[in-house]
Amino acid sequence: MRPPLADDCPALAEGDLVISELRGAQSGSYRQWIELYNPTDAAIPARGLRLEFTQLDGTSPVSFVLRDEDLTIEPGDYLVVGGGPPDEFPYIDYDYTPDFHSSTNVDNPRDLYGAATLDLVSCDVVLDHIIYMGLPSEGTLSLDGSAPPDAASNDDSREGWCANTSPGDGPQTGIGLNGTPGEANPPCP
Numbered sequence: 001m002r003p004p005l006a007d008d009c010p011a012l013a014e015g016d017l018v019i020s021e022l023r024g025a026q027s028g029s030y031r032q033w034i035e036l037y038n039p040t041d042a043a044i045p046a047r048g049l050r051l052e053f054t055q056l057d058g059t060s061p062v063s064f065v066l067r068d069e070d071l072t073i074e075p076g077d078y079l080v081v082g083g084g085p086p087d088e089f090p091y092i093d094y095d096y097t098p099d100f101h102s103s104t105n106v107d108n109p110r111d112l113y114g115a116a117t118l119d120l121v122s123c124d125v126v127l128d129h130i131i132y133m134g135l136p137s138e139g140t141l142s143l144d145g146s147a148p149p150d151a152a153s154n155d156d157s158r159e160g161w162c163a164n165t166s167p168g169d170g171p172q173t174g175i176g177l178n179g180t181p182g183e184a185n186p187p188c189p
Contacts, residue, residue: 011122014127017122018036020035020037020143020185022132023082024114028177031089033080037149038074038077040075044072046068047067052118053116056115066081066096068094080094080181081093084097118132127151130157133158139177143160144161144162144188166186
């Protein structure tokens with residue numbers, strides 16, 4: 001376990017960042033990840049942002065804090081936090097594995113809960129809160145891309161979300177469907 005961070009987090013308001021896509025545990029070689037979107041007109045430092053997961057029955061809360069001092073989310077841009085180093089997985093901007101690792105192996109990322117609440121928090125302000133009822137077995141759970149991501153419209157995965165089965169780059173044999181990490185989601189059908 002790494003030492004806690006000093007009380008250093010960006011002073012933000014509700015809705016300043018939006019959870020826009022999630023990829024859970026699946027077969028294939030793509031890693032699990034969470035995508036965040038900056039709908040504001042200002043760059044937002046990522047250091048000190050906290051993602052908090054709780055199972056739907058209110059048990060087993062787990063969280064991690066982003067620690068990279070140089071990482072920012074530009075206006076209208078995305079940040080992908082996931083279980084793997086960015087030099088090996090170029091669609092990931094921040095590796096959460098050191099703080100969000102498997103209970104049996106600290107070198108492996110923890111699996112995202114299949115269904116949970118997810119809060120994105122900065123300085124004890126909940127920037128975005130979603131409830132997702134299940135992650136797809138292929139692709140990602142994706143906020144409808146027919147409009148820019150918005151924290152007020154993404155609260156419940158039963159409305160405005162869909163499975164995004166966009167293929168990643170390269171041949172798809174054995175690697176699965178990656179969705180659209182770091183870019184706008186396609187419209188939901």
